Amino acid sequence: MKQAFADYKFFFIAIALLWVKTYIVYKTAFELPMDNKIQELILFINPISSVILFLGITLYFKGKAHRRMIIAVSAIMSFVMYANMVFYRFFNDFITIPVLFQTSNMGDLGNSVFELIQPTDVLVFVDILILAYFMRRADYRPARASRKQITLTYAAAIVFFIVNVGIAETERPQLLTRTFDREMLIKNIGSYNYHIYDSIIQSKAKAQRAFADGSEITDIENYTRANYKEPNPEMFGKAKGKNVFVISVESTQNFVINESVNGKEITPFMNDLIKDSYYFPNFYHQTGQGKTSDSEFLLDNSLYPLPSGAVFFTHSQNQYNATPEILKEQGYYSSVQHANNKSFWNRDIMYDNFGYDRYYSLKDFEVTPENSIGWGLKDKDFFKQSIPHLKEMQAMNKPFYTKYITLTNHFPFTLEEEDEMIPEWTSNDGTVNRYFTTVRYTDEALKEFFADVKAAGLYEDSIFIMYGDHYGISENHNDAMGQFLGKEITPFESTQLQKVPLIIHMPGEKGKQMDTVGGQIDLKPTILHLLGIDTKGDIQLGSDLFSKDREDFAVLRDNSYITKDNVFTDGKCYDKATGKPVEGEENACEPYAERAKTELDMSDRIIYGDLLRFYDKDKAKQN
Numbered sequence: 274m275k276q277a278f279a280d281y282k283f284f285f286i287a288i289a290l291l292w293v294k295t296y297i298v299y300k301t302a303f304e305l306p307m308d309n310k311i312q313e314l315i316l317f318i319n320p321i322s323s324v325i326l327f328l329g330i331t332l333y334f335k336g337k338a339h340r341r342m343i344i345a346v347s348a349i350m351s352f353v354m355y356a357n358m359v360f361y362r363f364f365n366d367f368i369t370i371p372v373l374f375q376t377s378n379m380g381d382l383g384n385s386v387f388e389l390i391q392p393t394d395v396l397v398f399v400d401i402l403i404l405a406y407f408m409r410r411a412d413y414r415p416a417r418a419s420r421k422q423i424t425l426t427y428a429a430a431i432v433f434f435i436v437n438v439g440i441a442e443t444e445r446p447q448l449l450t451r452t453f454d455r456e457m458l459i460k461n462i463g464s465y466n467y468h469i470y471d472s473i474i475q476s477k478a479k480a481q482r483a484f485a486d487g488s489e490i491t492d493i494e495n496y497t498r499a500n501y502k503e504p505n506p507e508m509f510g511k512a513k514g515k516n517v518f519v520i521s522v523e524s525t526q527n528f529v530i531n532e533s534v535n536g537k538e539i540t541p542f543m544n545d546l547i548k549d550s551y552y553f554p555n556f557y558h559q560t561g562q563g564k565t566s567d568s569e570f571l572l573d574n575s576l577y578p579l580p581s582g583a584v585f586f587t588h589s590q591n592q593y594n595a596t597p598e599i600l601k602e603q604g605y606y607s608s609v610q611h612a613n614n615k616s617f618w619n620r621d622i623m624y625d626n627f628g629y630d631r632y633y634s635l636k637d638f639e640v641t642p643e644n645s646i647g648w649g650l651k652d653k654d655f656f657k658q659s660i661p662h663l664k665e666m667q668a669m670n671k672p673f674y675t676k677y678i679t680l681t682n683h684f685p686f687t688l689e690e691e692d693e694m695i696p697e698w699t700s701n702d703g704t705v706n707r708y709f710t711t712v713r714y715t716d717e718a719l720k721e722f723f724a725d726v727k728a729a730g731l732y733e734d735s736i737f738i739m740y741g742d743h744y745g746i747s748e749n750h751n752d753a754m755g756q757f758l759g760k761e762i763t764p765f766e767s768t769q770l771q772k773v774p775l776i777i778h779m780p781g782e783k784g785k786q787m788d789t790v791g792g793q794i795d796l797k798p799t800i801l802h803l804l805g806i807d808t809k810g811d812i813q814l815g816s817d818l819f820s821k822d823r824e825d826f827a828v829l830r831d832n833s834y835i836t837k838d839n840v841f842t843d844g845k846c847y848d849k850a851t852g853k854p855v856e857g858e859e860n861a862c863e864p865y866a867e868r869a870k871t872e873l874d875m876s877d878r879i880i881y882g883d884l885l886r887f888y889d890k891d892k893a894k895q896n
């Protein structure tokens with residue numbers, strides 16, 4: 274035994290290094306709040322099983338090859354860790370396999386990646402260099418390990434894993450069978466095991482499609498039929514035959530509306546527009562890891578995006594019944610305008626699938642270093658350059674549906690001084706400080722755009738639907754947000770910060786504030802009904818925001834849900850009036866719990882099983 278330790282000295286040192294390093298990264302690079310000592314213990318021991326598992330491979334090699342394998346395995350595992358660190362800085366989340374294969378996205382991150390990488394990051398790899406140096410100096414060349422030694426090593430990995438999961442199960446029952454969030458998985462089984470777990474989940478998804486059969490669509494159809502809400506007769510067809518401008522306003526949260534920073538209004542144009550529009554202050558984004566693309570998925574399908582990965586990537590081959598396709602039947606021409614690579618978020622493929630006639634992407638805009646910042650073309654130039662596209666669409670002699678996706682108000686929220694309409698805020702959180710200034714810029718771009726649309730003679734015959742795609746300020750910035758809002762950011766407040774503005778502007782209509790609780794899932798039936806298109810019989814999980822029968826309800830992709838009076842998040846039911854967990858009547862949220870779960874599950878089933886391929890809409894409509 275002692276001999277084995279001596280023979281494979283560096284093998285054991287490598288295990289210890291990787292193990293301890295992983296723990297240090299957990300504690301320094303991620304925010305993993307610990308409730309008690311047991312959780313801390315679980316976190317400490319959770320890397321060991323996978324570290325042994327993977328470094329165990331090196332035992333199949335002898336001499337120099339063994340040495341090289343130690344370096345290779347340590348480097349790969351450290352790199353996986355590092356990729357998670359960088360990803361976390363941006364998304365406040367951990368990588369999942371589908372996201373990992375979005376390499377085109379990762380490449381395009383460009384500027385943001387630069388902002389996310391820090392000089393101290395080299396520390397993640399330094400120990401490997403030192404290890405390599407000492408192995409060489411010691412001329413470490415062990416003989417091939419015996420079968421018994423290898424078996425013992427793997428047995429140790431298994432034992433560590435069982436002990437790990439055993440303790441975790443007592444802490445968090447049903448950890449692996451129920452869907453918890455990624456943070457909880459990392460905390461309990463560790464980042465490497467999490468990736469293994471994730472790959473199993475993803476393969477399962479692949480299998481799900483293969484095994485799905487047509488009968489499953491029936492109960493989904495029954496559910497959506499039963500939950501269908503009759504349109505408000507005063508609003509149905511109100512915008513029949515009009516052009517539709519959908520404007521996805523990057524990272525814009527509702528808290529900036531009617532707010533000032535250092536005495537300066539953040540969104541003066543939108544604040545004005547709201548006065549002549551239908552404005553929904555209780556409207557939530559429902560996106561997951563697919564960010565903007567998830568919001569687009571919600572918009573055009575009235576289905577939820579996925580609990581992990583971006584549905585635009587993972588299920589772009591599915592059958593959908595998206596808005597552009599429906600509008601085509603009604604004689605509409607549809608397009609998207611966004612000055613980014615067409616393949617970003619796999620948009621080119623997915624748009625085609627949704628039935629968009631045209632995608633005006635990067636190559637359709639003139640993008641130069643002068644008119645770009647951060648992620649690309651500045652919003653003002655983007656809107657300006659879109660006017661000729663509108664003329665093109667107009668020349669088709671058909672009404673059009675066009676979706677704009679803005680870009681300037683994107684992390685890291687940079688702007689040239691000449692474009693700053695209001696100065697940055699002055700907290701010690703640069704991201705939050707800059708956010709207000711870039712939101713203000715986008716607001717100005719919108720103002721100019723409306724003027725240009727009017728000048729082009731397109732205003733009167735159109736309606737405008739503007740909404741925020743998702744949050745811009747993640748929970749990593751709760752301190753500064755707390756300072757801005759003058760209150761502590763509790764899980765309740767955090768959920769309320771997921772509100773994004775929704776403004777429906779119809780020229781000639783006065784509009785009003787609509788307090789109904791809703792989300793992006795409701796956009797599709799709302800828009801179609803305004804255009805006088807019936808949605809009864811459609812498979813949709815949202816409902817018309819103008820419907821008189823509507824219930825106040827929104828489910829977020831992290832399983833939180835919001836009703837008229839309550840917010841359920843983080844396992845607690847909060848009272849909106851007080852912002853505190855409901856006391857006494859614990860059941861205030863309970864009647865909605867089942868519905869929230871059912872709707873998310875149903876949506877996942879539709880997507881994983883590609884169930885819409887079994888749905889004959891025309892036949893269903895006749896019944």
Ligand code: GP9
Binds near residue numbers: 563564611683
């Ligand atoms: C990229 C833009 C921003 O094309 O939509 O993407 P996001 O990071 O917000 O999903």
Ligand code: MN
Binds near residue numbers: 523524564565742743
């Ligand atoms: Mn976005």
